[in-house]
Amino acid sequence: MLSYALRRLLYLPLSLFLLSLLCFGLRAITPGDPVESQLPPAESRTASSKPAAYDASYRRAAAALGYDLPTFYFSLNNAALPDTLHRIGRPAERRMLRALTLSSGNWPAVQDYYLAVRQLAFGEDTEAGINSIPVARRLLLQDDPKAVAAAVNSLPDDQLSQPVKAAFSQVMDGSQRHRLLLPAFRWHGAQNQYHHWLLRILSGDFGNSYLDRRPVASKIGQAMRWTILLNGIAILLVYLVSLPVGLYAAGYRGSRFDRYSTTLLFILFGLPSFWIATLVTNYFTTPAFGMDFFPSMGFGDIPDGASWWTALKIRGSHLFLPVMCLAYPSFAYVSRHLRRSAVKELDQAYVTTARLKGLSRSQILWKHVLRNASFPIITLLGGLFPALLAGSVLIERIFNLPGMGQLLYTAAVGRDWPIVITLVLLNGLLTAAGLLLADLAYAFTDPRVRLGSATTFTNNAA
Template identity: 35%
Template sequence: MGPYLLKRLLLVIPALWLIASLVFLLSKLMPGTYGSQQLQQSDAGYYSKGDPESREKAFRQYLRKTGQDLPLFYFSVTSLPEPDTLHLIYPETERLFLKRMAWLYGDWTLVSAFYSSLQQLEGSLTATERKSIQPHMHALYQHTRSEQLSSAVDSIASTLAASTDPLRRLQASTHTLLDTREEYAYVLPDFRWHGPDNQYHHWMRHLFEGELGTSYRDGRPVVALLVEAIGNTWWLMFISMGLATLISLELAMLMVRRHGRIWRRSVLPALFFLDSIPLFVLAMLLLVLLASPAFLQLFPVYGMGYYTEVSLSWLQAMNQWLLFMALPMVCLVLANLPYLTNQFYHALAGTASQDYTRTARAKGLSESGVIRRHMLRNALLPIITLLSDFLPALVAGAVIIETIFAIPGIGRLLIDSVMARDYPVMVGIVVLVALFKLLAHLLSDLLYALADPRIRHTAA
């Protein structure tokens, strides 16, 4: 058993590393960041009333503080005209505009000179002048075709009364950009080596040290946020999984009996109807029927985690916690009961016609003894497989349930981090779920070996 378990454990480590790496890298490819989103809001404090230059400076300071100013990986392969500092430009619309310009004209130095002269001209204008040439300036920030750029610059020059140094620099940089255009430079790849001073290297080093980074929203460690939120989610999933498994097994054993036709005729249609109800609809029905003054207000909703009574004893606190968690647990049990019962029933029914089952009945064993001592034991392998794959469904259900019932757990934390683009928290939650998934498969392998010794002897 020891070598078998060690071999399975050694397979879990590289699998977890690969999943964590893919999740981290894919999260960095998602558009937008928490800093840019916050600076674009109207209530962003001091920077909401600042000029674009002060906002860009604040954005770069934020990137430097969170380590996002570093390269993403040890190396990068990009198009030749595209610089490796493009992610430092704020806002994102101008970043995408400059990327299109670099790909179209093939020389980042000339594109950067054109963009700098455009900003200098905009900063030197008075309010009246800026209003008079606003459509032409908007065209320069939006269009990339050469005739459109040339027409917009000529229109600005004819609208302004005097020719200033910023205007002349804009005209010169525009003509240089259009005259020295390299149309197909974007097809040439550019390989850049960044070394170990990159985001992935620092994140992976912290991961091996037990750290998952810092939240972008409040600056707290991701591990601390996960520890606070995992308690309610763990008990919600553990109790729901246990209750759903026990009830499903009992229903399946009742239906697999030789005289279980009555149970099959009554239970299967009810389970089919229950399975047709979406999870969020089922949750809303339970809220309306059992937590609303219009029907039966037996359970409280909304408020768990927002207030605590310091004078409550541990028994009273447990009772209050159960009142808040009762409906979410019932909802998850009912949502997963049809699938589990159907799978357990088919697993047991597959052993009903086997020789050992007929032999056990011929020996005079009771129907319950035949099912529990013979049929159930030989149907353990598909049941173990089913339970090991049950965790992702519970996690997905917990996200919906915690959002609907306002439970402070991993699911609601995931929703909040997605809405705020708090990528370290998102990556930490996904890595945590992947870890539990791999541990569930490791536990199922162990249970396989205990249920059927031939498996561990074959694997060894």
């Protein structure tokens, strides 16, 4: 088992590398401007009143966050695009330059045009360029070549606008579209956005929230402890109920207990948990129906100096309904899987031998059958491990619980992408860890299993 664990650990870096590429790709394509979201509100308000100062602040923030670096270790583009385009801080300006370069293939002329437009847009002579400056600032954000041409032609024929018009004419007249057909491979080394992002992730720095600018790690840490408490109790309850029900349903198959438990559990399985959660919050947490048995929202506030018994009563009263709503759909799922596997084991020869030795039915079920029939349970446990921290969005929303599900919902609605991407990365890590633990549990439960050798497993199974 130790050698298999080491082999699986050697495979983990590749899986985690691919997972990091996925999360970094999501980070790159998510809408919004991450640099602008990190600017102080005072500087963001200067975008219209003091555009030159705002542009300088934006460039400093982009350099501090590493957004002026290449995206990856290497790039493969056509020869017309330069290897310095990433140094343009604002995404809208990069898109404009990229569109004009792909239209003409003449990067030097596009660069001269860009410098001329910036000089006009952020020049000091604002009174003389009162008509041309707004057009120039729009040109910096325009990535449609036809719209750019129309805007340039609309500039007044004055001394300030002439450099822009001349530079744009050079872009159009000096077309080098043949360069678009030539490939260009460029190696950027470790000075790239992905490398810096990965180093920050490994050091525990997940960035700041777009909504309140708090560290993402702090917000996840606060929500995680509540989700671990809620889902940990729910998973424990699922196995405490499902294991004996599934075993005894197999041991007494065809009996009233088997029939009644199967019917009841399948009825529960067919009731959506969010619907039941809505019903119980309406009927059991409000005095309108005379059944105000439980508090309705949150985890409860523990008074300072309260005893452990008082804290337990407060937490228990708040946790009872959400735990039950999380747990009851899994009762049928886990118990029926265990029953089906246990029924197969009860027909094996070792069970007959155990009966001949005088072992009771309970001893056979708990000491022999459970261990050999637990493979489906272990598989389910491997999938439940990431759910322990992922949380339940619907249940936490209905009961207003500040867990991971609630955090994910709030972040997704508010387009707080650093939190969403970090939660995706965390869930992927937990899924890989859960699968590894499940495989190790197979070997621990059944020594006949030789993980990593399919032929040995097949021969043993036969």
